[in-house]
Amino acid sequence: MLVVRVHxxxxxxxxxxxxxxxxxxxxxxxxxxxxxxxxDDFKAILRDFSKLKKINTDCVKPTFSGFELQNVxxxxxxxxxxxxxxxxxxxxxxxxxxxxxxxxx
Amino acid sequence: MHLNGARIGLxxxxxxxxxxxxxxxxSTKATKPNTQVCEVCLGMPGAKPMLNNRALMFAIGLAxxxxxxxNELSRFDRKTYFYPDLPKNYQITQYHYxxxxxxxxxxxxxxxxxxxxxxxxxxxxxTYTQHIDVSKYSLIxxxxxxxxxxxxxxxxxxxxxxxxxxxLKKFVSIIKHLKIYSSAMSLRVDTNVSIGKNPRVEIKNIGxxxxxxxxxxxxxxxxxxxxxxxxxxxxxxxxxxxxxTQLMREKETEEDYGYIIDPDLPPIIPGRWLQDIFxxxxxxxxxxxxxxxxxxxxxxxxxxxxxxxxxxxxxxxxVAKKVNPKLVxxxxxxxxxxxxxxxxxxxxETKLKPPQFVSFLELVQEDEISDRxxxxxxxxxxxxxxxxxxxxxxxxxxxxxDKELLKLTKAVLKKHRxxxxxxxxxxxxxxxxxxxxxxxxxxxxxDAKKVKKEIIKNL
Amino acid sequence: MSxxxxxxxxxxxxxxxxxxxICTKGIQTTAGSKILQGFIPTYDATAVKQAKKAGCTIIGxxxxxxxxxxxxxxNCAYGVPKNPHDSLRSCGGSSGGVAGxxxxxxxxxxxxxxxxxxSISCPSSFCGxxxxxxxxxxxxxxxxxxxxxxxxxxxxxxxxxxxxxWLLTKITKDSYPSIDDLDSTYHRTKDRDYTQxxxxxxxxxxxxxxxxxxxxxxxxxxxxxxxxxxxLEKLGAKVLPISLKYTDVALPAYYILAxxxxxxxxxxxxxxxxxxxxxxxxxxxDYFSKIRSTGFGEEAKRRILLGTFARxxxxxxxxxxxxxxxxxxxxxxxxxxxxxxxxxxxPTMPIIAPKFSEIVKMRPIxxxxxxxxxVPVSLAGLPHMSIPAGKVGKLPxxxxxxxxxxxxxxxxxxxxxxxxx
Numbered sequence: 013m014l015v016v017r018v019h020x021x022x023x024x025x026x027x028x029x030x031x032x033x034x035x036x037x038x039x040x041x042x043x044x045x046x047x048x049x050x051x052d053d054f055k056a057i058l059r060d061f062s063k064l065k066k067i068n069t070d071c072v073k074p075t076f077s078g079f080e081l082q083n084v085x086x087x088x089x090x091x092x093x094x095x096x097x098x099x100x101x102x103x104x105x106x107x108x109x110x111x112x113x114x115x116x117x
Numbered sequence: 118m119h120l121n122g123a124r125i126g127l128x129x130x131x132x133x134x135x136x137x138x139x140x141x142x143x144s145t146k147a148t149k150p151n152t153q154v155c156e157v158c159l160g161m162p163g164a165k166p167m168l169n170n171r172a173l174m175f176a177i178g179l180a181x182x183x184x185x186x187x188n189e190l191s192r193f194d195r196k197t198y199f200y201p202d203l204p205k206n207y208q209i210t211q212y213h214y215x216x217x218x219x220x221x222x223x224x225x226x227x228x229x230x231x232x233x234x235x236x237x238x239x240x241x242x243x244t245y246t247q248h249i250d251v252s253k254y255s256l257i258x259x260x261x262x263x264x265x266x267x268x269x270x271x272x273x274x275x276x277x278x279x280x281x282x283x284x285l286k287k288f289v290s291i292i293k294h295l296k297i298y299s300s301a302m303s304l305r306v307d308t309n310v311s312i313g314k315n316p317r318v319e320i321k322n323i324g325x326x327x328x329x330x331x332x333x334x335x336x337x338x339x340x341x342x343x344x345x346x347x348x349x350x351x352x353x354x355x356x357x358x359x360x361x362t363q364l365m366r367e368k369e370t371e372e373d374y375g376y377i378i379d380p381d382l383p384p385i386i387p388g389r390w391l392q393d394i395f396x397x398x399x400x401x402x403x404x405x406x407x408x409x410x411x412x413x414x415x416x417x418x419x420x421x422x423x424x425x426x427x428x429x430x431x432x433x434x435x436v437a438k439k440v441n442p443k444l445v446x447x448x449x450x451x452x453x454x455x456x457x458x459x460x461x462x463x464x465x466e467t468k469l470k471p472p473q474f475v476s477f478l479e480l481v482q483e484d485e486i487s488d489r490x491x492x493x494x495x496x497x498x499x500x501x502x503x504x505x506x507x508x509x510x511x512x513x514x515x516x517x518x519d520k521e522l523l524k525l526t527k528a529v530l531k532k533h534r535x536x537x538x539x540x541x542x543x544x545x546x547x548x549x550x551x552x553x554x555x556x557x558x559x560x561x562x563x564d565a566k567k568v569k570k571e572i573i574k575n576l
Numbered sequence: 577m578s579x580x581x582x583x584x585x586x587x588x589x590x591x592x593x594x595x596x597x598i599c600t601k602g603i604q605t606t607a608g609s610k611i612l613q614g615f616i617p618t619y620d621a622t623a624v625k626q627a628k629k630a631g632c633t634i635i636g637x638x639x640x641x642x643x644x645x646x647x648x649x650x651n652c653a654y655g656v657p658k659n660p661h662d663s664l665r666s667c668g669g670s671s672g673g674v675a676g677x678x679x680x681x682x683x684x685x686x687x688x689x690x691x692x693x694x695s696i697s698c699p700s701s702f703c704g705x706x707x708x709x710x711x712x713x714x715x716x717x718x719x720x721x722x723x724x725x726x727x728x729x730x731x732x733x734x735x736x737x738x739x740x741x742w743l744l745t746k747i748t749k750d751s752y753p754s755i756d757d758l759d760s761t762y763h764r765t766k767d768r769d770y771t772q773x774x775x776x777x778x779x780x781x782x783x784x785x786x787x788x789x790x791x792x793x794x795x796x797x798x799x800x801x802x803x804x805x806x807x808l809e810k811l812g813a814k815v816l817p818i819s820l821k822y823t824d825v826a827l828p829a830y831y832i833l834a835x836x837x838x839x840x841x842x843x844x845x846x847x848x849x850x851x852x853x854x855x856x857x858x859x860x861x862d863y864f865s866k867i868r869s870t871g872f873g874e875e876a877k878r879r880i881l882l883g884t885f886a887r888x889x890x891x892x893x894x895x896x897x898x899x900x901x902x903x904x905x906x907x908x909x910x911x912x913x914x915x916x917x918x919x920x921x922x923p924t925m926p927i928i929a930p931k932f933s934e935i936v937k938m939r940p941i942x943x944x945x946x947x948x949x950x951v952p953v954s955l956a957g958l959p960h961m962s963i964p965a966g967k968v969g970k971l972p973x974x975x976x977x978x979x980x981x982x983x984x985x986x987x988x989x990x991x992x993x994x995x996x997x
Contacts, residue, residue, distance in 0.1 A: 034888070037884055037888070038868075038880050038881055038884045039843075039846065039861060039864040039865045040868050040872065040877055040880060040881065042869070042877070050881060053878060053940050053941070054881075054882065054885070056939060056940070057882065057940060057941045057944070060828065061832065063828060064825055064828050064829065064898055064899065064902060067822075067825055069898060069901035069902060074904065075900055075903040076192075077380050077383065077726045077761065078380075078712030078713060079712045079713040081760075082386050084167075084168065084382070084383045084761075085167070085168040085169065085173060086142075088135050088137055088169050088172070089136060089142065090142055090143065091142035091757075093141075093144075093153055094154055094155050094156070094159075096149065096150075096151050101616070101618065102614075102615055102850035102851070103853060105254075105848075107256060108256075109149060109152075110150050110257060110258055111256070111257040111258075111849055112256060112856050113201035113202075113243070113254060113257045113848060114859060114860040115249070115252065115858070115859060116201060116243060117250075142757070156617075160844045162599065162607065162612065162615065162617075162721040162844070162845075162850075163719040163720055163721045163722070164718070164719075165717060165758060165759045166760060167759075167760055195840045197839075199843065199861065200860070201848060204844065205843065206844050207840050207843055254856045254857065373889055375839075375889070375892075377837065377840060377887050380726035381725050381760055381761060383761065
């Protein structure tokens with residue numbers, strides 16, 4: 013696991029190194045110019061967002077959904093699924109019914 | 118192989134025996150590639166997950182069977198990483214609020230503690246047309262994508278591969294008794310091995326119990342060698358090739374999974390189902406042991422050995438309907454298991470059927486073969502199941518009938534009149550000689566005591 | 577003027593223009609992004625299915641900010657829609673194409689938009705049409721290309737309140753046998769006819785006006801809103817000043833949560849199985865990175881990076897978890913207000929539609945802050961509707977009506993009464 017050794021005093025550490033690491037994790041390759049630009053953007057954005065810190069949330073439970081439902085599930089039954097042709101219909105990268113993908117090594 | 122200070126932990130991924138996948142309505146049984154797939158398990162834009170309630174009930178059943186504490190509230194998470202077999206490039210799993218925590222499985226003299234039990238989805242399967250180093254691309258089949266898995270994580274309580282084997286056998290017996298798993302489903306194990314205070318090494322994605330045992334043995338050996346050479350053991354992730362462990366490259370060794378609660382799936386509050394699931398749970402191995410001891414009047418050691426595999430226990434009970442259970446138990450927990458262990462088989466890998474074992478035991482019961490012949494005959498039957506009497510005859514294991522013995526004795530006596538004369542004169546040696554001749558002529562089928570009697574009768 | 581990415585041959589039914597992040601079977605669906613170029617879904621979104629069943633015909637897929645990332649529909653890989661009232665100005669976003677088309681059309685046409693942080697309300701306000709964002713979960717999200725799964729909603733953008741009520745009735749109607757098999761966050765409402773709330777008096781309805789919202793609006797906008805409130809009073813509504821004290825912090829909480837979720841939702845776009853793909857060769861990480869860097873626009877990249885950062889080990893507690901806790905407070909804020917009032921009324925946007933020349937000068941954080949009035953209600957999951965209230969010059973000003981969970985009827989009632997007056 014990649015552990016970013018940055019102290020939680022984040023604002024001070026929004027630097028190019030961090031942007032590059034995040035870009036790598038996100039699988040987005042960015043130029044040096046973009047690294048600088050994003051680093052500046054992030055500094056400005058996170059400076060603005062630091063107003064969150066002032067809110068006391070000690071006894072507050074987090075909300076992760078838009079409308080809290082519970083126990084939503086369906087039976088163990090099958091439905092008609094896509095045919096092999098339909099599944100592959102959006103790609104030329106196919107062979108003998110398989111999807112072609114890049115190598116993993 | 119066993120080294121003091123070895124600590125081993127397991128992460129077991131059990132494929133659950135459901136009709137549909139964990140989050141979509143595709144069938145879990147597929148043949149041709151990419152024929153049981155839909156927008157959801159292909160990770161197409163806009164598709165959403167819908168939980169399979171049977172998978173949840175199965176997982177709850179397993180947690181109860183392992184005495185694991187079911188959490189009041191349980192949620193799903195997104196584990197984000199990039200790999201061609203992962204259609205959404207995140208796996209839906211449980212990280213923050215798993216289904217249950219704690220629990221244990223008891224081995225002979227040790228409790229192996231369970232850390233957590235959770236539900237998660239399987240990714241697809243990657244293959245190559247040529248050798249992986251030569252191929253220019255991979256081929257992916259998403260039939261497996263979305264198959265329900267139950268992950269069981271143990272504390273690093275094991276100190277040897279042998280304990281791991283015992284544990285996994287019992288674990289498999291439990292999930293088969295629960296009927297949430299069958300031999301057709303996959304069982305994959307990740308294992309963590311460390312020696313003393315050295316860092317842990319993880320070996321990922323091992324597909325069978327035998328390979329797990331082998332991988333652990335190899336890894337302990339590898340680490341021991343490094344220690345002896347005074348070299349450092351690095352914390353790393355390896356894979357098992359079948360003959361050794363190898364360093365794994367890329368994939369998950371440099372990832373921050375950035376877990377978030379999956380907002381597409383509302384939380385689970387399992388409380389309402391616990392009573393019902395508990396009441397309707399099938400007989401589990403420990404209960405079966407107790408029942409069989411009472412029902413068949415067999416001892417605990419035998420019962421434990423027989424129930425160590427569900428197929429063996431089922432086999433035993435089928436045979437015990439026809440033959441004296443104590444006899445069945447003695448041979449099952451005895452020679453049968455000895456043969457299996459010697460050949461490193463699980464009973465489920467043999468094709469021995471109850472009727473064949475019944476016939477075999479009848480031969481023993483009717484004293485048609487000696488115990489020693491029985492041992493040999495059974496060994497052969499386990500490896501090549503067939504009609505026991507025919508095989509016994511072919512191998513000359515059947516004891517002689519009285520008629521046959523009389524005939525042979527008379528023939529031998531006819532041949533060796535001199536010895537008879539000698540014996541009648543009062544010498545013992547000729548008698549021994551005659552007995553030996555009969556036994557030799559019988560090719561071991563004659564029983565020595567009976568031969569002596571018969572000779573004396575017919576002098 | 578062009579508002580569509582894909583034109584569809586017109587049919588017999590009621591013309592419906594659909595935002596291009598809502599899947600339409602057999603019709604290209606791009607979410608405004610290059611990375612989904614050529615993607616032809618094998619299925620209709622549930623809301624589309626229901627609209628078709630009700631007699632609508634899809635006439636086109638509309639331009640939008642890529643994946644919903646934007647407030648001005650300027651982040652669209654297939655063209656930028658121009659405000660029908662002034663072509664030098666933005667339609668608003670991210671449902672700018674739908675709002676612009678509906679506003680520009682001389683004939684009756686309906687629109688299906690989508691909102692995460694206010695993307696139905698904003699363009700409706702800027703273009704002078706009705707935009708209704710229902711309670712989170714009452715319209716199935718199946719087939720909606722995800723931005724932030726806990727906040728995304730589909731809703732009508734129409735020329736009248738009655739049309740919006742009609743279309744909402746049709747797309748929430750649980751007439752399809754297995755409709756709720758597909759989206760775990762969908763919850764059935766009683767088969768309710770929202771049009772029954774039209775044509776009613778609003779005498780006695782209590783309306784709350786949050787001072788924080790009024791203070792954030794520009795003066796010309798505030799003037800129009802104050803006029804609109806007076807009108808509502810004349811129609812019999814009681815007006816009460818209220819305070820929503822967590823308004824300011826709602827914006828960072830929204831962005832952190834939305835982008836965290838978005839960064840996982842967009843991980844699937846990597847040149848596999850659909851959309852933009854390349855020749856498969858080389859290592860997988862290089863392939864993924866190349867496609868994603870080519871296919872995503874700058875704002876998409878910025879948001880993915882920010883979202884990934886906010887949920888990284890080491891930052892998660894400070895950002896993702898913290899934001900989720902503040903979300904609870906924002907919901908609480910509204911619940912307290914609804915103890916005193918039936919409907920909250922405010923400016924939809926703090927400004928009128930800006931010029932494109934002004935937009936290019938804005939920093940990302942400045943753009944984000946324009947969402948300040950729509951983000952709180954988006955975070956809370958509450959229903960809201962923007963209706964045309966007045967004009968500043970030729971530019972429309974939207975009036976925002978907000979009600980409590982599952983109380984769409986109230987805002988439809990007020991909105992319709994205002995429209996008729």
